[in-house]
Amino acid sequence: MDNPDSHPHKPQRRRIVEILLGGGLFASVASFLYPVLRYLVPPAVPNLGGDEVVAGKVGDLKPNGSKIFRFGTRPALLILTADGEYHALSAVCTHLGCTVQYRPDLHEIWCACHNGMYDLKGRNVSGPPPRPLDQFQVHLRGDEIVVSRTRGA
Amino acid sequence: MDMSPSNARFRWLFLLPAILWLAGPVCAQVVNNCVVCHSALDPPYKVTEEQFAHDIHSQKGLTCAACHGGDPTKADMDAMSKSAGFRGKITRSQIPSLCGGCHGDAAFMRKYNPSLRTDQLSQYVTSVHGKLLAKGDTKVAVCIDCHGVHDLRAVNDAQSSVYPLNIAKTCSRCHADAEYMKSYSIPTDQFAKYNTSVHHDALVVRGDLSAPTCTTCHGNHGAAPPGVSTVQNVCSNCHVFQAQLYEKSPHRKAFQDAGLPGCVTCHGNHGVLHPTDENIGAGPKAFCTQCHVSGDAGYSAAEKMHDSLRQLEASIKSSDQLLQKAESSGMEVSEARLELDQARDSLTKARVSVHVFQLGPVEQDVQTGLKVTEKTTKAGKDALAEREFRRKGLALSLVFIFATVLGLYLLIRRIEGPSH
Amino acid sequence: MSVLAHIRGWLDERFGLQQLAEPLKKKAVPLHKLSYWYFFGGITLFLFGIQVCTGILLLLYYRPSAGEAFESVQYIMTRVQFGWLVRSIHSWAANLMILMVFLHMFSVLFLRAYRKPRELTWVSGMILLFLALGFGFSGYLLPWNTLAFFATKVGTEITGQVPFIGHEMMTFLRGGEDVTGATLTRFFGFHVAVLPGLATLLILIHLALVQKLGISVPPSVEKQWQEKPETARQMKFFPNFFLREAMAWYLALGVLGALAAIYPWGLGTKADPFAPAPAGIKPEWYFLFMFQTLKLIPSKVVFIDGEVLGILLFGLAGAAWILLPFLDNGTRRIGRKIVLGAGVFALSYIVALTVYGYVAK
Numbered sequence: 001m002d003n004p005d006s007h008p009h010k011p012q013r014r015r016i017v018e019i020l021l022g023g024g025l026f027a028s029v030a031s032f033l034y035p036v037l038r039y040l041v042p043p044a045v046p047n048l049g050g051d052e053v054v055a056g057k058v059g060d061l062k063p064n065g066s067k068i069f070r071f072g073t074r075p076a077l078l079i080l081t082a083d084g085e086y087h088a089l090s091a092v093c094t095h096l097g098c099t100v101q102y103r104p105d106l107h108e109i110w111c112a113c114h115n116g117m118y119d120l121k122g123r124n125v126s127g128p129p130p131r132p133l134d135q136f137q138v139h140l141r142g143d144e145i146v147v148s149r150t151r152g153a
Numbered sequence: 154m155d156m157s158p159s160n161a162r163f164r165w166l167f168l169l170p171a172i173l174w175l176a177g178p179v180c181a182q183v184v185n186n187c188v189v190c191h192s193a194l195d196p197p198y199k200v201t202e203e204q205f206a207h208d209i210h211s212q213k214g215l216t217c218a219a220c221h222g223g224d225p226t227k228a229d230m231d232a233m234s235k236s237a238g239f240r241g242k243i244t245r246s247q248i249p250s251l252c253g254g255c256h257g258d259a260a261f262m263r264k265y266n267p268s269l270r271t272d273q274l275s276q277y278v279t280s281v282h283g284k285l286l287a288k289g290d291t292k293v294a295v296c297i298d299c300h301g302v303h304d305l306r307a308v309n310d311a312q313s314s315v316y317p318l319n320i321a322k323t324c325s326r327c328h329a330d331a332e333y334m335k336s337y338s339i340p341t342d343q344f345a346k347y348n349t350s351v352h353h354d355a356l357v358v359r360g361d362l363s364a365p366t367c368t369t370c371h372g373n374h375g376a377a378p379p380g381v382s383t384v385q386n387v388c389s390n391c392h393v394f395q396a397q398l399y400e401k402s403p404h405r406k407a408f409q410d411a412g413l414p415g416c417v418t419c420h421g422n423h424g425v426l427h428p429t430d431e432n433i434g435a436g437p438k439a440f441c442t443q444c445h446v447s448g449d450a451g452y453s454a455a456e457k458m459h460d461s462l463r464q465l466e467a468s469i470k471s472s473d474q475l476l477q478k479a480e481s482s483g484m485e486v487s488e489a490r491l492e493l494d495q496a497r498d499s500l501t502k503a504r505v506s507v508h509v510f511q512l513g514p515v516e517q518d519v520q521t522g523l524k525v526t527e528k529t530t531k532a533g534k535d536a537l538a539e540r541e542f543r544r545k546g547l548a549l550s551l552v553f554i555f556a557t558v559l560g561l562y563l564l565i566r567r568i569e570g571p572s573h
Numbered sequence: 574m575s576v577l578a579h580i581r582g583w584l585d586e587r588f589g590l591q592q593l594a595e596p597l598k599k600k601a602v603p604l605h606k607l608s609y610w611y612f613f614g615g616i617t618l619f620l621f622g623i624q625v626c627t628g629i630l631l632l633l634y635y636r637p638s639a640g641e642a643f644e645s646v647q648y649i650m651t652r653v654q655f656g657w658l659v660r661s662i663h664s665w666a667a668n669l670m671i672l673m674v675f676l677h678m679f680s681v682l683f684l685r686a687y688r689k690p691r692e693l694t695w696v697s698g699m700i701l702l703f704l705a706l707g708f709g710f711s712g713y714l715l716p717w718n719t720l721a722f723f724a725t726k727v728g729t730e731i732t733g734q735v736p737f738i739g740h741e742m743m744t745f746l747r748g749g750e751d752v753t754g755a756t757l758t759r760f761f762g763f764h765v766a767v768l769p770g771l772a773t774l775l776i777l778i779h780l781a782l783v784q785k786l787g788i789s790v791p792p793s794v795e796k797q798w799q800e801k802p803e804t805a806r807q808m809k810f811f812p813n814f815f816l817r818e819a820m821a822w823y824l825a826l827g828v829l830g831a832l833a834a835i836y837p838w839g840l841g842t843k844a845d846p847f848a849p850a851p852a853g854i855k856p857e858w859y860f861l862f863m864f865q866t867l868k869l870i871p872s873k874v875v876f877i878d879g880e881v882l883g884i885l886l887f888g889l890a891g892a893a894w895i896l897l898p899f900l901d902n903g904t905r906r907i908g909r910k911i912v913l914g915a916g917v918f919a920l921s922y923i924v925a926l927t928v929y930g931y932v933a934k
Contacts, residue, residue: 021560028553035655039630047648051640070491099498115393128363485651547834554827561820
C-alpha cells in the first residue's frame with residue numbers, strides 16, 4: 001500500500017482535503033444553523049389561530065361606518081352603529097357569493113348584485129338571499145377590535 | 154245523579170266517549186261513489202281513486218259534486234240525475250266562473266286557507282286568455298289547462314304543473330305548439346329560447362327558485378306580455394341597479410322616443426343569454442352596433458368601455474395565473490387571493506355600470522379593480538421571488554454539502570490509500 | 574498538548590471515556606459484495622434524529638387543538654422564518670424514514686441476519702418498525718386537514734373491526750366515539766411523548782445488541798470465509814465505515830433539502846367534520862397495501878366478515894413476522910425456505926398492492 005506521506009504533492013493534497021472537509025463542514029453546518037436560528041425568533045405577526053382576528057383599531061371607524069376585513073379566507077364586515085355598537089358578520093352574500101356592503105343611509109346591509117338586504121344581525125330581510133349572514137363576536141382588547149367566531153360553531 | 158259504577162243503569166255512559174271517538178272517523182269519511190264507477194270507465198270519463206287522492210280539493214274534503222253537481226252518496230245512475238243538480242261536463246267557457254265561484258269568494262276561502270289569494274278570476278278577465286275567451290275563443294287556456302283538473306295539486310307541490318320549475322313546460326304545451334298556435338299571430342319559439350337563457354339556468358339547473366319563469370314577467374292569472382314602454386319595470390324588480398342606471402342614461406329617452414322595449418332591445422326577452430364583454434363595443438357580437446355607427450359618440454364610448462373591461466379581465470387573469478403558479482410551488486398566497494376576489498367584484502360592478510352608457514363610471518370601477526390587481530400581481534411576484542430565493546439557498550447549501558462529501562471521500566482515500 | 578487533548582483528558586478522568594471508547598475502537602464491519610446493505614440501519618437512525626430535531630422545532634409553534642392546529646401549521650409555513658423548510662423536511666424525512674425502515678427490515682431478512690444469537694435484535698427492530706408506522710399515523714393527523722381527518726376516520730374505523738376488543742381499541746385511539754379534537758390531542762400525546770419514549774428505549778436496546786453481538790455476515794459469505802479464512806475482510810467502524818456513513822448521511826441531508834425546497838409539503842384545506850368525505854380517500858402510501866387488501870376482500874368470506882378476516886390476517890402476519898427468527902433457527906432447512914418464501918411474497922405483495930392502490934380509482 002502506498003505511503004501517503006511519501007507522495008510528492010502530499011502537503012498540497014493534505015491541505016486540499018483539510019480545506020474541503022473543514023470548510024465544507026463549517027459552511028454546511030452554518031447553512032443548517034442559519035435557518036434554525038432565524039426560525040427560533042418569533043415573527044412580528046402573532047398567531048391568533050383561525051377563530052380570531054384583529055379587525056382594526058378603535059378609531060378606525062366613524063359612527064355609522066363600516067369596513068371589510070379578512071377573516072380566515074373570506075371577507076367579513078365590521079360595522080360601528082351610530083350609538084357605538086360593533087357588529088361583525090360574514091360579508092359573503094348567501095345568494096350567489098357577492099361581497100355585501102353596509103348602507104349607512106338605510107342602516108342595513110345590502111348586496112349590490114341582486115338587491116338582497118340583511119339587517120344588522122345578518123337576518124335576510126328582503127331580496128333573493130335564502131339564509132342569514134354568519135354572525136361573529138366582537139370584543140375590544142385595549143384599542144384593538146378583536147373579531148372571533150361564535151363559540152359552539 | 155248517582156254516577157258510581159255500582160249503579161248499572163249508567164255504566165253505558167262510560168262507553169259513550171269511546172263510541173263517539175270511534176264514530177268520528179267513520180262519520181268524517183266523505184262518501185264519493187262517483188269514482189267507484191268512473192275509475193273503471195275509459196277516458197275521457199276515467200277518474201281513478203289514486204288520481205283523485207292527489208287532488209287538493211279531494212284532500213280538503215270536497216267531492217265531484219262540488220263542481221259537477223249530482224249526489225255523490227248514491228251508487229247508481231241516480232247520482233247524475235237533474236234533480237240531484239247534476240251539471241255534467243262543464244264547458245270550457247264556463248270553467249273560469251265555476252272555479253271563481255269559490256276561489257273568488259274571500260269569506261268561503263278563509264275557511265280553507267286564509268292566505269290564498271282570491272283575485273284569480275278578476276285577474277284572468279284582464280289577461281289575453283280571458284279577453285279571447287270572452288270573445289268566444291275556447292282554444293285559449295282556462296284554469297284546468299294549467300292547474301290540471303282531477304289531480305289538481307297544490308302550487309307548492311313539486312309535482313304540480315304550476316310549481317315554479319314546471320311552469321315553462323306547462324305554458325309550452327300550447328305556446329310551443331306551432332300547429333295549435335297557427336291562428337294567432339305570435340311566435341312559438343319562446344320556450345325553446347327560454348331554455349337557452351340564463352334564467353332557465355338559474356331556475357332549473359341551479360335550483361334558485363327566485364329566478365324568473367314565464368309567469369314572473371307575464372303574470373299568472375292575468376297573463377299578458379308587458380308593454381313595450383314598461384318592460385324595464387318588470388326587469389327592474391330583480392335587476393334594480395341596472396334599471397336605476399338605465400333610467401339615468403341617455404338610452405332611456407332615446408329608446409322611449411324610438412318605441413324600443415327598454416332592456417329587451419339589447420338582451421332579448423325569452424332567450425336572455427348570459428351577457429359577455431363582447432356584447433359591448435364594436436365587435437361582431439356587440440349590441441351597440443345595432444344602432445351606433447363608426448364616428449358617433451356612442452360608438453367610440455362603447456369601444457372604450459369594451460377595452461376597459463377587457464383590460465381589467467386580462468389583469469385579473471394574469472394575476473390569477475401568477476398566484477396559481479406560486480401556490481403550486483408551495484407558496485401561501487391566500488391573502489392575495491382574497492384581494493383578487495375584490496378585483497373580481499370590481500369587474501362585476503363595472504359590467505353593471507355599463508348600463509349608464511357613459512364612459513366615466515365604468516372607467517372608475519375598472520380603475521378600482523386595476524389598483525387591486527396591481528397589488529395582487531405584486532404579491533404573486535413576491536411569492537415567486539421567494540421561491541427563487543429558496544432554490545438559490547438550496548443550491549448554495551448543496552454546494553457546501555457536496556464539498557463536505559468530497560472532503561470525506563478524499564479523507565477516506567487518504568486514510569486507506571487509493572486502493573480502498 | 575493541544576486544547577482538544579486537554580479537554581479529552583479532563584473528561585476522561587471523570588467519565589472514563591477511554592474505557593468507554595475501547596470496544597468502539599475494535600468495532601468492525603464485515604466487507605463483502607453485500608456490505609452496502611449495512612448502511613440502511615444507520616440511515617434510518619439518522620432520519621429519526623432529523624425527525625426529533627425538526628419535531629422539537631415544530632413544537633415551538635404548533636398548537637394541538639382542533640380550532641388552532643391547521644392555522645398554526647399554516648402560520649409555520651407562511652410566517653415563521655424558514656418554517657416552510659422545517660415543516661417540509663419533517664414531512665419528507667418521515668416518509669423516507671419509513672421507506673428506509675422497510676428496506677432495512679427486508680435486507681436483514683434476505684441476508685438472514687436475524688439468526689441466532691440476533692433474534693432479539695430482530696424483535697426489537699420489528700417493534701421499532703411498528704412504532705415508526707405509529708409515528709406516521711399519529712403525525713399525519715396533526716395538521717388537521719381534510720385528507721388527514723378522513724384518513725384517520727377510516728383508519729381508526731378499521732381498528733374497530735378487531736373482534737372482541739375492537740371497539741375499545743377504537744375509542745382508546747379516538748379519545749371518544751368519533752374523530753374529534755380529543756383525537757387530535759391524544760394523537761399529539763402519542764406522537765411527541767409516548768412513541769418517542771418507547772422508540773428511544775428500543776433504539777438503545779437495538780443498538781446495544783448490535784454493538785454486543787457484532788454485525789452479521791450473510792450465510793453464503795460466512796461459508797466462504799469459513800472455508801478460506803484468508804478471504805475474510807473487515808473494515809474498522811471508526812473511522813473508516815463511519816466516514817462512509819457520514820457521506821451517506823450528508824447526501825441524505827442534501828436530498829431532504831432539495832425535496833423540501835422543490836417539492837414543499839402541501840397543507841390542503843382545514844378539516845370540517847360535518848362535510849362529507851371527499852371521493853377517493855386513501856391512507857398514506859405505507860398503509861396503502863393493507864387498505865387495498867381490505868377493499869379487495871369480498872364483504873363476506875364463508876361466515877366471517879371480510880374486513881375482520883383481513884384484519885386478522887394482517888395481525889397474524891405481523892405476529893409471525895416478529896417471530897421469524899424462531900421459524901428459521903438454523904436447524905431445519907425447511908425453516909429457511911419458509912422465511913425466504915415469505916419474504917419474497919411479502920415484498921412483492923406490498924409493492925404490487927401499493928402500486929395498485931395508486932393506480933386504481
